[in-house]
Amino acid sequence: MNALQSSRRTKPPEAAVASLLDTLLKRFGNQVATSEAVREQHGHTLTWTKNQPPDAVVYPRTTEEVSDIVKLCLKHDVPVIPFGTGTSLEGHVNAPYGGVCVDMSLMKRIIVVHDEDLDCVVEAGVTRKELNEHLRDKGLFFPIDPGADASIGGMVATRASGTNAVRYGTMKDAVLSLTVVMPDGEIVKTASRAKKSSAGYDLTRLFVGSEGTLGIITEITLKLHGIPEAISAGICPFPSVKAACDAVIMTIQSGIPVARIELLDELQVRAVNAHAKLTLPESPLLLLEFHGSEAGVKEQAERFGEIATEFSGGPFEWATKPEERSRLWQARHDAYWAARGLRPGAQSVATDVCVPISRLAECVDETKRDIVESGLIAPIVGHVGDGNFHVQPLVNMDDPAEVAACEAFVDRLVRRALAMEGTCTGEHGVGQKKMKYLEIEHGPAALALMRTLKQAVDPSNILNPGKIIAF
C-alpha cells in the first residue's frame, strides 16, 4: 500500500460504517452508543470550534478491547478517535471524517502504587483528582494540574501541564512508561519502570503530546512525589501586568523553587470574584504556592516578598489554612467558567502561547493593548513561571465582525509569540485550530519529519485524522 496515497482521508462510505457498527454491536453490546446526544457530547464542546460528532462511541474495559476495536476499525478503514474527559480546547476530539470514538472512562483501575519507588500504574481513564484522592493516605501526590479534572490518558496525549509545571514539569517529565495500542492493534509497552534509561529510541515521548494520532494510550506509569512537609500559598497584587511579569522573571532567575506562580489580569480577577464570591483585589494579581520544609517555605516566601516590593507589588498576603488555600486554587481552576460569566451567552475562545520568560512582560503587555484595540472582552491568566499564558476572548458568535476580529486577534497573538522565539501552544495542543501554525513555528523540514513519523506509524491514517498533521 502506498502510504502517501492511502493517508488522504475522506469520510468512509456509509456501508462501511454500518457494517463496522453492526460488528461492534455484536462484539461489545451495550458498550456501544450511537444516540445523537451521546455522539455530540463526544465531539468538541468547550470553545468556538464546531462540534463534529463521531458515528458511534465505544467504551472499552481493557487494553485488549481497545486493540480489538482498532483492528475492526482498520479492517473497515474507519477513523478511531480516543476520548478522555473531552476537556481539550482545540478540537482534538472532533470527528471531521466521522468514525468511532473510543471513550476511556470505564478504564479506571489504579493498577498499583509503588510507594517506595514513587511511581504508580494507572489505566488511561483515571482522572488526576481520582488519582490524588487515592494517593492521599500514602503521603504521595501527582503534581500535574491543568485545571480541568482531565483523564491521565488525555493529559499524556496532549502533553498537559498547568499550574505546578514550573516546579514539577509537564506530562513529558511525569511519565515513565506507556502501554499503547498501535494503529494495527498491536500493543506496545514503551519502557521499563527504571527512573532513567538509554535503551534505544524514546518511544514514551513519541506518544506524549501525539494527541491520539499515533496510538491509543491505555496504561500509564507515572512518577509521583511526596506531599511536601509544608505548603503555603499567597496572593500579591501589582500595579500593572508588566510589573507582575517582571517580578515573575526575577523570581525564576533567582532560582526560588516556586511550586506555582500564576498571573490573573484585573479582568480575570473580577470574573473570579464574581464566580467564587471572593474579594481579591481587582488589579493584576499573582497567586503563589511554595512547597518544602517549614523553614524552606518561609525562606522562599520571604525572598519572593522582597522581589515583589522591588516591582511595587504588595501587600503579599498569606492563605495559611488549608481551606483558604483550597478555595483560592479552586477559584483559579474555575477561571475558565468564571470568565464565561463575564458575558453570559457569549462563546468562549480559549487559546494559549508560551514565550521565553525574558519576553513574557513584553508579550503580555502587547497582547493587552491588542485586546483593547480589537474591542474584545478577553481576560488573561497564565502559568507565567514557564512563560505560558492564556487569553480567553468572549465572543458574540452572531456578530460576524466580532468573530473576524477575534480570529485576527488570535492570529496576531500566535505570530507575536513565534516572533519572540515562542510556541503557538504551550499546553493546549494543536488539535484542529493550531495546525496552520506548525509550519510557521517548525519550518517545512521539521513538519515534513512529523509527517514522515505519522505516515510510518499510521500508514492508513486511521488514528484521529485531521489533527496535528494535515494530509
Added chain:
Amino acid sequence: MNALQSSRRTKPPEAAVASLLDTLLKRFGNQVATSEAVREQHGHTLTWTKNQPPDAVVYPRTTEEVSDIVKLCLKHDVPVIPFGTGTSLEGHVNAPYGGVCVDMSLMKRIIVVHDEDLDCVVEAGVTRKELNEHLRDKGLFFPIDPGADASIGGMVATRASGTNAVRYGTMKDAVLSLTVVMPDGEIVKTASRAKKSSAGYDLTRLFVGSEGTLGIITEITLKLHGIPEAISAGICPFPSVKAACDAVIMTIQSGIPVARIELLDELQVRAVNAHAKLTLPESPLLLLEFHGSEAGVKEQAERFGEIATEFSGGPFEWATKPEERSRLWQARHDAYWAARGLRPGAQSVATDVCVPISRLAECVDETKRDIVESGLIAPIVGHVGDGNFHVQPLVNMDDPAEVAACEAFVDRLVRRALAMEGTCTGEHGVGQKKMKYLEIEHGPAALALMRTLKQAVDPSNILNPGKIIAF
C-alpha cells in the same frame, strides 16, 4: 525504493568509497584525514569492544558543511558516523561497515547565552567543561555530568546523565531544542526556545538518545541553572553495600533534594585512593552533594545524617572548602581510570544497568555475590539516587575462560536488572554491545516500532548503521 531491502547494510564497494573520498578531499581539503592512526582513534577505544575504524574522518565547521558531507555520503551510499569525544562505552562510534566519521570537534562555538532565560545555544563539539568554564562568570552552570568531558552533541545523542541527574535530570530533560542534519542532508530545527510546548510531535526527544542513527546533531539549545548560593559535599562510609543502598532509598523517598548521591564499593574506594592519593575509608561509601540556600543545605545534610545513622553509616564527614570538594569529585570522575589501575594490563569492561530504587540494594547485593562467584575483579560505582549503577570488570583478554566468564557475568547482570523491572542500560546507551537486549527489554512490538522509526527516517540506513537496531 523498498526501505526494508535497502536498509540491509553491507560494506560499500571500494570504488564507491574511493570516489567519495576523492570528492570529500576536493571539497574539504585538510579537513579530511585518512591516516590509520587518526582512523583508529575514531573507532571504539575505551573498552573491550573491538576497534572498527572508519575509512576517513572529516572535520566540518558548520551545520551546512555537515549537510554537504551527509549528502555526498548518501549519494555514494557510504555510512556516516558522528563523533564527539569518543568517550562512549558500548561501541557507538565504531564503523562496522566502514564509512565516514564526522568529527564535530571544530564546531565549538558557544553561540549565545540567554542569562535571563537560563538557556544557551551551543555547537555540538563544545564539551561540558568548556561550557561551564564559559558560564562561570555569569553565575550559571550546566549540571549534566557523565564524568568524561564529553561533547554536548555526544551527550544528547547518548542521552547522557551522570552524577547530578538525581536532582537535575538527564539530557532528555536538559535540551530545549536541536538543530539536526537529516540522512538526506535536510536541516531540521526541532523546537522553539519556549520552556514548554505542545506544538506537535516531540522531535527533540526523538533525537535525544538516538545515538546518531536518525540524524547528526549540530546545535543544541540547553537549559541552564543558577549556581546555587550554597554547595556542600560529604562522604559517609557504610558497613555494607546493602546498608548504603538502603540509606539512599530512604533519602530519595524522604524527598531530600540531594544534588548528588554516589556509591563506591570498597574495591572502587581502594582504587580511587591509590589513583588520587586520597585516604578515604576503604568500605562502601556514599559521596554526597547538596545544593540550595545556606539554611537549606544545612537542613538537607542534617536530615541525611539522621538517615545514615539509622542504617549504621557514618561518620558523615564534610568537605566544606571548594578545593576539597573538587578533589573529591575529581576522584569520583576518575573512577574509571582508577579502576584500571587495579589490574594494569587488563582490559576494562564498562557496563551499566538501572532498576527501580526499591530493588537497588537487592540488585547490587546479588551482583556483588555474582562477582565473587565468577572470580572477577570488578569494582562498582553508581548514581544510586536514580537506581543506576556501573560494574567495571577488569579482564585478561588473553585468557578465553576469563573473557567468557565476564561475558556470562554481564549477561546475568542485565537479565537480573530486567527481571527487576529495570533497563539494560541506564546511561551508557545501546551502541553495539546492548543491541541483543533491546527485544528482551521492550518486547517485539516496541522493537518493531523502533525499527519502523529508523526505516522511515533513514530509509537508506546510512546513519551509524549497526547500532541500536540490527537489520
